Amino acid sequence: MRNKNKIPANHNKSNLRLLGANMSVNPLLEIDEKRRVYQNGDLSIEITCLHSKDLPAETLAAMVDLTEETMKEHYEKSEYGWNRKSKEKEFKHDTARILLAKDASNGKLLAFVHYRFELDDEEKFPVVYCYEIQMPKSVQGKGLGRYLMDTLLDIGVRFKMNKVMITCFKHNTDAFKFYEKLGYGLDICTPSKCGLEKTYEIMNLKIRAGTQAS
Numbered sequence: 001m002r003n004k005n006k007i008p009a010n011h012n013k014s015n016l017r018l019l020g021a022n023m024s025v026n027p028l029l030e031i032d033e034k035r036r037v038y039q040n041g042d043l044s045i046e047i048t049c050l051h052s053k054d055l056p057a058e059t060l061a062a063m064v065d066l067t068e069e070t071m072k073e074h075y076e077k078s079e080y081g082w083n084r085k086s087k088e089k090e091f092k093h094d095t096a097r098i099l100l101a102k103d104a105s106n107g108k109l110l111a112f113v114h115y116r117f118e119l120d121d122e123e124k125f126p127v128v129y130c131y132e133i134q135m136p137k138s139v140q141g142k143g144l145g146r147y148l149m150d151t152l153l154d155i156g157v158r159f160k161m162n163k164v165m166i167t168c169f170k171h172n173t174d175a176f177k178f179y180e181k182l183g184y185g186l187d188i189c190t191p192s193k194c195g196l197e198k199t200y201e202i203m204n205l206k207i208r209a210g211t212q213a214s
Contacts (some may be wrong), residue, residue, distance in 0.1 A: 014119060017116075018126040019133070021117040021159035022095060025051075030181075031154045040142050044104040047151065052096035059100065062109045064088050066134050074169045078199040090131065099148060101135070111135035113148050117159065121189035121202065125162035128155055133166075149182055156207050161203040163187075168200055179203050 007144055024030060028049035038045040055063075064087055075082040091098070091114055101111040114132040119125065135144060149164075156164050165187060168175050184203040191198035 014124065014126045017160050018117055018119065021126065021161070023127075024086060024159070027097065027155045027159065028099065028151070031139075031158050032150070035151045035154060037041075038101065038144060038147050040144070041202070043139065043142055043144070045101045045144065047148075048102070050100065052092050052094065053077050053100065055091070055098060059109065060088065060091060063091055063098070063112055063114075063134070066109065066112070066136065067132060069136065070113045070134050074172050077171055078169055096131075101144065101148065102151045108208050111144055111148060113152060115152055115155075120163060120165065121187070126160070127163040127165050128152060128159070128161045130164060130166040145178060146182065151207065161207055163206050165202065165204045166203050167200050171199055176201075199201070 019026070026049050028035060028047065036047050036212055038047060050059075052074070064084060067087055068082070068084060069174070072082045090096070093116070095116045097115050097117075099113040100109060102109055112132070112134055113130060115128055117129050118129050120127045120128060130149070133145060133148060164184075166179065166184065168179060170176070182205065184205045186193060187202040187204040190202040192201060
């Protein structure tokens with residue numbers, strides 16, 4: 001989820017970094033290979049990364065189903081409302097990338113991250129923007145969410161992005177606490193800092209020299 005899309009307007013250093021990131025065929029393969037497998041007790045998960053255009057129809061449907069299961073109530077409390085077709089369209093966006101976390105034993109989708117390489121809301125800096133991170137309650141609390149967000153951070157470091165950004169509903173207090181534990185804070189362009197009353201905030205984790213995921 002994000003409040004708007006930004007399209008680079010000028011050919012500058014930021015846009016060159018953005019271009020380089022978006023030209024990557026598979027960003028996951030350009031970071032440490034440890035990020036391709038997650039294990040915690042009997043939980044064994046394979047992580048892959050696909051461009052939106054390469055998403056199988058059944059995977060896309062499973063992503064929308066999972067988002068509806070975990071987020072429909074939150075969307076209905078917001079100014080967005082829930083729209084299944086709109087969410088599917090987001091996942092199929094030309095620049096959308098998807099981290100898929102599947103059960104290693106049966107290939108079942110357990111979680112996913114929808115992200116894009118974009119300019120921030122000030123159109124100044126290249127960022128990796130997390131539109132969605134979704135997983136069912138059955139796998140929550142097992143470290144997978146942190147692992148996937150750390151993977152996204154590693155991708156941001158690799159492509160010299162300035163921040164990892166995410167939009168979070170204010171009424172989704174569990175998610176807010178989760179991001180705060182990871183070091184995320186309110187972005188300069190978040191509605192509350194701009195005098196706007198919205199049901200969401202924009203958060204970021206700045207990527208500085210030497211930044212590494214834990």
